[in-house]
Amino acid sequence: MFDIVKNIHPVLQALVAGLFTWSVTALGAAGVFVKKDYSQRMLDGMMGFASGVMIAASYWSLLAPAIEMSQGKPVPAWVPPATGFLAGGLFLWAIDKVLPHLHMNFPTSEAEGIHTHWKRSVLLVLAITLHNIPEGLAVGVAFGAAAAGLPSATIAGAAALALGIGIQNFPEGFAVSMPLRREGLSRGKSFWYGQLSGIVEPAAAVLGAAAVMVSQPLLPYALSFAAGAMIFVVVEELIPESQRAGNTDFATVGAMFGFAIMMVLDVALG
Secondary structure (H helix, E strand, O other): OHHHHHOOOHHHHHHHHHHHHHHHHHHHHHHHHOOOOOOHHHHHHHHHHHHHHHHHHHHHHHHHHHHHHOOOOOOOOOHHHHHHHHHHHHHHHHHHHHOOEOOOOOOHHHOEOOOOOOOHHHHHHHHHHHHHHHHHHHHHHHHHHHHOOOOOOOHHHHHHHHHHHHHHHHHHHHHHHHHHHHOOOOHHHHHHHHHHOOOHHHHHHHHHHHHHHHOHHHHHHHHHHHHHHHHHHHHHHHHHHHHHOOOHHHHHHHHHHHHHHHHHHHHHHO
């Protein structure tokens, strides 16, 4: 199967993978048509699960290949991954300070970014959209790196990353649409906004794949950049949100399971 995929242009591979991760977000958001309400404990566990997946993906699918690619270069091997990693975190920090958004379970008075009078529902969706950007970039960069033919980056590894991101997008889509429903939106609008939060992933995936195809020397920087952006989201947003309601043990167990599942996927397929 992977031999067939190799014959497809890497940017198209990234687009298909991005559409897959977005479609799983939409599938999760469709849960609003099935359930009338949600358990905060379950939601915290889902957020913890997403955290675990993203942490594992950041190392096995992104940082580890970046470190391997940096060996034998004119600069020390730690420079590209460290530089890219910190740049990715700085990039997300800058967006976080500018883009108006509101984290789940936070009062409107704690909205971040530039002050606006936008509705609470819009701010909630923008918060999820913010952390879907690095997920899409990660998938795109992984497929772009695989196209370079380097042993440390493979189509199977990129596919494992896309699958892992897709798996954690299911509870993520649910975690967006259900609180919106509780905010008073109709089921249709809750689903629409829930799936809309993931639409940035195909665009970011295409951008990531196209960027790394321009120059191979950018690959370790790009891979670690995506990792840094993902870790920033996990530490700044997902983990604090999952712990805020007091369901700390359940959220932590979710994170452990998410980490283990992503690790297994990457090691088995990558």
